[in-house]
Amino acid sequence: MWRAVELSSRAQHTTPPNPDVGCVILDAHGEVAGEGWHERPGAPHAEIVALREAGHRASGGTAVVTLEPCSHEGRTGPCTTALIDAGVRRVVYAVTDPNPQATGGADVLRAHGIEVDGGLLASEAAAVNARWLTPFHTGRPFVVWKYAATLDGRSAAADGTSRWITGAGARAEVHRLRAAVDTIVVGSATVIADDPQLTVRHGGTPVPYAEQPLRVVVDSAARTPATARVCDDAAPTWIATAAEVGSTPDGRVDLHKLLATLYERGQRYLLLEGGPALAGAFWQARVVDRVVAYIAPALLGAGPTALAHAGIDTIDDAIRLDVREVTTVDGDVRITATPHPAPDSGVAGPQQPAVAAAADEEA
Secondary structure: OHHHHHHHOOOOOOOOOOOOOEEEEEOOOOOEEEEEEOOOOOOOOHHHHHHHHHHHHHOOOEEEEEEOOOOOOOOOOOHHHHHHHOOOOEEEEEEOOOOOOOOOHHHHHHHOOOEEEEOOOHHHHHHHOHHHHHHHHHOOOEEEEEEEEEOOOEOOOOOOOOOOOOOHHHHHHHHHHHHHOOEEEEEHHHHHHHOOOOOOEEOOEEOOHHHOOEEEEEOOOOOOOOOOHHHOOOOOEEEEOHHHHOEOOOOOEOHHHHHHHHHHOOOOEEEEOOOHHHHHHHHHOOOOOEEEEEEEOOOOOOOOEOOOOOOOOOHHHOOEEEEEEEEEEOOEEEEEEEEEOOOOOOOOOOOOOOOOOOOOOOO
């Protein structure tokens, strides 16, 4: 199962909106006969890939998979059918499938005489797949806060300039991050100050409209200019105002209601790209699930910080993070971390295997 968990992490930027799943097939003698992981929507599921590699050796063997095998017909056929047809004797899975359209695979397998056990390394497998599991348990999208800052924590210079803090490699990675999500969120102050387009581009070339994430501007007082680039026809856009979404007592957009509305509209994976005020509001609401920080080896000494007030008044209230990965990207440092303890997501997991500007001040 440890191997299956490691395999499940190999395509985390290409599988959305599907889950990250890994599978190992053992033959009747307990030897590894096949391995596989799900690579992208429409591609074979992990079990299918592993079964193809195993061939006839799967008969009488064991399938070890990080997510309960599906029992429904989607873009591909049910994995339960493939396991049954292959003559697998036993299936061991880590996490029960929470998707009401796909759950029940374990019962189908048992009905065909296959021994099934669940829960092995469940927290470890869930940690890798938190992006997909969290929405089912919380009723909101999985939220990733991405920011860039200098080594002394500045997101812009004292005169407000911030282009470019990080290098070309980090900026290219951001477009890959955008391509993996279905929603990008900023505040109206970012739109007014920087006029970003917030689209996915690869090598400077925009991807098709149908593949662009939804652009959401958190705009409590409806300040976004009609001429802003986020209002163009390059990608879908929602200007989320307090009047439409719902407001907090001080008139700001209620972030919990905003996220619930996005979930109801089918959005499951959100990239927060707003500035310090909006980031602070998300942290104060305790709805950030992952941090991806790009730190440039530069010093400014003055200017706005990456995070504004987050409801923290004493060191005892500091938000602690578990660092999952630290790597360099063309001279910049990328840090991936998760809150500790995690938000109330229903997803446990102490360890995840190593895997590869200004905000709406009213938000």
